[in-house]
Amino acid sequence: MKPKVAFFDFAGCEGDQLQIANLEEDILTLLGQVEIVAFREVMKEHSDNYDIAFIEGSCTRLQDEDRLKQIRKNAKLVVAIGSCATIGGINSLKNYRDSDDVRRTVYGDQARLFDTYAARPIDAVIPVDAYVHGCPMTKDEFLLVVKSLLLGKKPDIPNYPVCVECKKNENICAFERGQYCVGTVTRAGCNSCCVNEGTICWGCRGLVDNPNENSHKEVLIRYGQTVDDAIAKFRLYFGWQEAKR
Amino acid sequence: MRQPPSGHEKLKVGFNMKIIAKEDFNNFVNALINNNSFNVIGVKAKRDKFTFAPIDSAQELRLDYDVTLLPPKKYFFPQRETLFTYDLAGGFSAKGQAAEPKRMVIIGVHPYDIVALLHMDEIFRETKSDPYYFEKRDSSVIIGVNIQKMSKWNFSPYMGTATTEYGYDIMLTDLGNRYAINVGSEKGQELLDKYAKNVTSALARDIQLVGQKKREIMQLTQQKFDFPTELIPELLRKNYEESSFWERHSEPCLACGSCVLVCPTCYCFDVKDNPDLTLASGERIRTWDGCLLEDFAKVASGENFRSTRPTRYRHRYFKKGKYLYDRFGFISCVGCGRCGSNCLPNIANPVDLFNDMYHNTIGTVTAGAEPEVQIQTNESINYVPKLATIIKKQAMTHMETLLEIKLDDGSDLGHKPGQFVEISVFGVGEAPISVSSPPTKKGSFELCVRKLGSVTTKLHTLKEGDKVGIRGPFGNGFDAEFLKRKDLLFIAGGLGMAPLRSLFNYVLDNRKDYGRVTLLYGCKEPRELLFSDEMIALASREDVDFKPTVNWCPENETWTGNIGVITTLIPQVDFDPDKTYAIVVGPPVMYKFVLHDLRERKVPDDHIIVSLERRMKCGVGKCGHCQMNEIYVCKDGPVFNYSKIKGLPEAL
Numbered sequence: 079m080k081p082k083v084a085f086f087d088f089a090g091c092e093g094d095q096l097q098i099a100n101l102e103e104d105i106l107t108l109l110g111q112v113e114i115v116a117f118r119e120v121m122k123e124h125s126d127n128y129d130i131a132f133i134e135g136s137c138t139r140l141q142d143e144d145r146l147k148q149i150r151k152n153a154k155l156v157v158a159i160g161s162c163a164t165i166g167g168i169n170s171l172k173n174y175r176d177s178d179d180v181r182r183t184v185y186g187d188q189a190r191l192f193d194t195y196a197a198r199p200i201d202a203v204i205p206v207d208a209y210v211h212g213c214p215m216t217k218d219e220f221l222l223v224v225k226s227l228l229l230g231k232k233p234d235i236p237n238y239p240v241c242v243e244c245k246k247n248e249n250i251c252a253f254e255r256g257q258y259c260v261g262t263v264t265r266a267g268c269n270s271c272c273v274n275e276g277t278i279c280w281g282c283r284g285l286v287d288n289p290n291e292n293s294h295k296e297v298l299i300r301y302g303q304t305v306d307d308a309i310a311k312f313r314l315y316f317g318w319q320e321a322k323r
Numbered sequence: 324m325r326q327p328p329s330g331h332e333k334l335k336v337g338f339n340m341k342i343i344a345k346e347d348f349n350n351f352v353n354a355l356i357n358n359n360s361f362n363v364i365g366v367k368a369k370r371d372k373f374t375f376a377p378i379d380s381a382q383e384l385r386l387d388y389d390v391t392l393l394p395p396k397k398y399f400f401p402q403r404e405t406l407f408t409y410d411l412a413g414g415f416s417a418k419g420q421a422a423e424p425k426r427m428v429i430i431g432v433h434p435y436d437i438v439a440l441l442h443m444d445e446i447f448r449e450t451k452s453d454p455y456y457f458e459k460r461d462s463s464v465i466i467g468v469n470i471q472k473m474s475k476w477n478f479s480p481y482m483g484t485a486t487t488e489y490g491y492d493i494m495l496t497d498l499g500n501r502y503a504i505n506v507g508s509e510k511g512q513e514l515l516d517k518y519a520k521n522v523t524s525a526l527a528r529d530i531q532l533v534g535q536k537k538r539e540i541m542q543l544t545q546q547k548f549d550f551p552t553e554l555i556p557e558l559l560r561k562n563y564e565e566s567s568f569w570e571r572h573s574e575p576c577l578a579c580g581s582c583v584l585v586c587p588t589c590y591c592f593d594v595k596d597n598p599d600l601t602l603a604s605g606e607r608i609r610t611w612d613g614c615l616l617e618d619f620a621k622v623a624s625g626e627n628f629r630s631t632r633p634t635r636y637r638h639r640y641f642k643k644g645k646y647l648y649d650r651f652g653f654i655s656c657v658g659c660g661r662c663g664s665n666c667l668p669n670i671a672n673p674v675d676l677f678n679d680m681y682h683n684t685i686g687t688v689t690a691g692a693e694p695e696v697q698i699q700t701n702e703s704i705n706y707v708p709k710l711a712t713i714i715k716k717q718a719m720t721h722m723e724t725l726l727e728i729k730l731d732d733g734s735d736l737g738h739k740p741g742q743f744v745e746i747s748v749f750g751v752g753e754a755p756i757s758v759s760s761p762p763t764k765k766g767s768f769e770l771c772v773r774k775l776g777s778v779t780t781k782l783h784t785l786k787e788g789d790k791v792g793i794r795g796p797f798g799n800g801f802d803a804e805f806l807k808r809k810d811l812l813f814i815a816g817g818l819g820m821a822p823l824r825s826l827f828n829y830v831l832d833n834r835k836d837y838g839r840v841t842l843l844y845g846c847k848e849p850r851e852l853l854f855s856d857e858m859i860a861l862a863s864r865e866d867v868d869f870k871p872t873v874n875w876c877p878e879n880e881t882w883t884g885n886i887g888v889i890t891t892l893i894p895q896v897d898f899d900p901d902k903t904y905a906i907v908v909g910p911p912v913m914y915k916f917v918l919h920d921l922r923e924r925k926v927p928d929d930h931i932i933v934s935l936e937r938r939m940k941c942g943v944g945k946c947g948h949c950q951m952n953e954i955y956v957c958k959d960g961p962v963f964n965y966s967k968i969k970g971l972p973e974a975l
Contacts, residue, residue, distance in 0.1 A: 230781050239578070290577045
C-alpha cells in the first residue's frame with residue numbers, strides 16, 4: 079500500500095508547497111509512490127488519515143502548538159519543509175524586536191486580536207524526523223528526502239558549509255568579489271545555487287552542527303564589515319538558532 | 324627527494340626542442356577543436372580568475388594565467404562521478420561507467436599541476452588501480468605551459484615542481500611571438516605531426532632562452548621557506564604531540580574544507596546511492612570529500628575518530644608531509660598555493676605553518692632516512708558488487724541479526740577469518756561488515772549485522788530470498804596459519820564477537836592444530852549475548868575454557884555467569900603469557916583497559932592481536948576515510964599486531 083502523505087502550513091509564504099505543485103512530470107512518478115490525502119494549495123479533499131506529514135512555516139502562536147501536536151499524533155513521520163519550518167527562518171527576525179511594535183506594524187489597530195509569540199521552527203514544538211532545508215526548498219532536495227524516507231534511509235543532508243559546493247563549482251569566493259557571505263557556516267546541500275549565480279549565501283539552510291561563528295565574524299570584520307553588519311548577516315536566517323546557542 | 328616519474332621517461336631537454344609561431348599554434352588548437360574526436364580543454368578567464376574549461380576557439384586560451392581555481396584533476400577524478408547504474412526491475416543488472424567517447428586534450432597545465440597528476444597516478448594505482456581514473460588519464464593528452472605569472476601564494480620552486488622534465492605530452496614555453504615546444508611522449512609527437520603546421524627545429528638561442536626563462540621562474544615566488552623542505556617529514560614527526568601548537572593554528576578553522584577541495588593532490592571521496600524516483604533503478608556515485616570536514620571520520624555508531632578541529636587540521640599536514648611521504652617517498656604537495664589563497668581565516672598556507680613549526684622546534688632537525696617505497700599494483704578495482712541472496716535470516720538480539728548469504732554466481736566468498744565485505748542495499752548504500760562465519764563453512768557465509776546506520780537498518784527489514792550486493796572480501800584478516808600450535812586467548816566485547824567468531828570457529832573446526840583455547844566474552848546484559856546457542860554448547864566442551872560476563876543483569880532475567888566488565892574475567896584465567904596469543908576485538912573503549920590488564924599479566928605486545936573499526940567506504944585504500952595516522956584500516960588492517968600499532972596515536 080502506498081504511504082499517505084499530507085501537507086500543512088503555518089506562518090510562511092507557502093513557497094515550499096509551490097515547489098511541489100511545480101514538480102511537473104515528476105509529480106506523476108511521485109504519485110506512483112505515495113497517495114496525497116491533504117494538500118490545501120492544490121486540492122479540495124482533506125483526510126486526517128496519513129503516514130507522512132510535511133509541514134511548512136514556523137510556529138508563531140501558542141494555539142498553533144495544539145494543531146502541531148495533533149499532526150504529530152496522526153503521522154508516523156513528520157518532515158519540516160522550508161526554512162521557516164526547519165530553522166525558524168526569516169520570521170525569527172521579529173524575535174529581536176518589541177513584540178507589541180511588531181504586531182502593530184502587521185495588524186494595525188487590530189493588533190490586540192492577534193496574540194503571537196516568538197517565531198520558532200517546528201522542532202521547537204514537536205519532534206521532527208526529517209528536514210528539507212532552503213528558502214524555498216528545492217524540488218530536487220524534496221524528492222531526495224521523499225526517496226530516502228520511502229527506502230527507510232536517513233536522508234543524506236550535508237553537515238558541512240556551502241564553501242564545499244562553491245569550491246566544487248569553481249565559484250569565485252564572494253569575499254574575493256568584495257561581498258560578504260555566510261556560506262562558511264551555512265549547511266550545504268543547495269549546490270551553492272545563489273553563489274553560482276554571482277550573488278552571496280544568505281544562510282537560508284541554517285547553521286552547520288558546529289559552526290565556528292567567532293572565526294566567521296572575525297573574517298567578516300577583517301573584510302570590512304562592522305560588528306553590527308556581522309550580527310545582522312547572522313540574524314536574517316539564524317535568528318532562532320543563534321538565540322538557542 | 325623523490326618526485327614520481329610513473330613510467331614517464333626523463334627527457335633530454337633541448338635535444339628535440341621545436342619552435343612554433345603563436346599563430347600556427349592557434350591554428351593547431353583550432354584544428355583539434357574542429358576535429359570531432361577530441362574534447363579540447365584549456366585555461367580560460369573567469370572574471371579576474373582562471374579555470375580549465377572546454378574551449379571553442381584558441382582565442383579563448385589564457386596561457387599567461389597565474390593559477391586556476393581548480394586543478395585539472397577534475398577531468399580524471401570528477402567532483403561527482405557515477406560508479407555504476409543499477410536496475411532492480413526484472414532481476415538485477417548493474418552497468419559500470421560508460422567509456423568516454425572523446426579523447427581529452429588539456430592545454431595550459433602548469434608544471435606543478437603536472438607533477439600533482441603524477442602523484443594522483445601513484446595514489447590511484449597503489450595496490451589496486453582505479454579503472455575510472457586511468458581510463459580518462461591514459462587516453463588524454465596533456466599540453467603543459469611554463470609559468471609566466473605566479474600567484475602570490477605559489478611556492479612550487481621550494482617543492483621542486485616549478486618546472487618539470489616529465490609528465491607532459493607537450494610542454495610550451497612562451498618566447499614572445501612563438502612557443503618553444505618540448506615533446507614528452509609519442510602521443511604528443513603524433514598530435515603535432517598530424518595537426519600542427521610550420522613546426523621547426525629550435526635554434527641554439529631558443530634553447531638558451533628557454534633555459535633562462537626556466538631559471539627566472541624560480542625567482543617568481545613571493546613565498547619563503549626558512550628551511551629546506553626535505554626536513555618537513557622529520558619536522559612533522561617531532562611535532563605530532565605539540566597539541567598547543569595545533570590548537571593555536573587550527574582555532575580559526577571553519578571546517579569548510581576549502582583547502583582540501585582545491586588541492587591538486589587530494590583524492591578522498593565519499594560513496595553514496597542516488598535512486599531514481601521509481602526506486603527501482605538508480606546509480607552509485609562518488610563525490611569529493613575532505614578530511615577537514617567535521618564528519619569525515621564518523622562511523623554509523625556515531626563515533627567520530629577525528630572529532631576536533633586540531634586533529635583534523637593536523638591530519639591534513641601529516642597526510643601531505645608525512646603519511647604519503649612514508650608510503651610513496653614524496654611530499655604530496657606541489658606548492659600551487661591554492662589552499663592558502665582559498666582559506667578565509669588565512670591558516671592554510673603550508674609555508675606559514677611549517678616556518679612557525681620550524682622556529683618552534685627545539686633542537687636541530689635533520690632529515691630522516693628516506694622511506695623504503697614498495698608500491699605494488701595488482702588487479703583493477705571493481706566498484707560494482709556481485710549480486711547475492713539472503714538465504715537465511717535469524718534474529719539474534721533486539722539489535723543484531725545474523726544473515727546467511729550466498730553469492731548468486733555460485734562462487735565461494737573465499738575469505739580469511741577477520742576479513743570484511745562491503746554489503747549493498749541498492750538505493751540505500753554500502754556498509755562494511757565483518758564476516759562471522761569461518762572459511763571452513765563453504766557455499767555461503769554469515770554476517771552479524773547490528774542496526775546502526777541506514778544500510779544496516781534496512782538490512783534488518785529484508786527477508787530471506789531478498790537480493791543484496793557484495794564486494795570483497797577486504798582487509799588482511801587473522802593469520803590462522805601462524806597461530807597454529809599456539810595457546811589462544813580470545814577476548815570479545817559486544818559486537819566484537821562477530822568478527823572474532825570467524826577465527827574462533829575456524830580454530831574449533833581445526834581444534835587439534837591449536838593449543839589451549841580460552842574465550843572471554845562480555846556484553847552489557849544477558850539479552851545482548853550473541854550466538855547464544857553456540858555459547859551454551861561451548862560451556863560443555865572440555866577443550867575450550869569459556870567464560871562469559873555481563874556488565875549487569877536486570878531483575879527479570881537470569882544469569883549464572885560472571886557479572887562485571889570484561890576485564891574482571893582476566894584474573895580468572897590461567898595462561899602462560901609467553902605461549903599465549905591474545906586476540907582482542909571489541910568497541911573502541913574496551914581496548915585500553917583490556918590491553919592494560921594483559922600487559923600487567925606479562926603478555927608481550929607482539930602476542931596481542933586486535934581488530935579495529937573505522938569508516939571504510941571503498942574497502943580498497945582509496946577513499947581516505949578509514950585512515951588512522953599513516954595506516955589504512957581497510958587495507959593494512961583491520962587486524963593488527965598490537966606491537967605494530969602501539970606507537971600510532973590515532974589507533975586505540
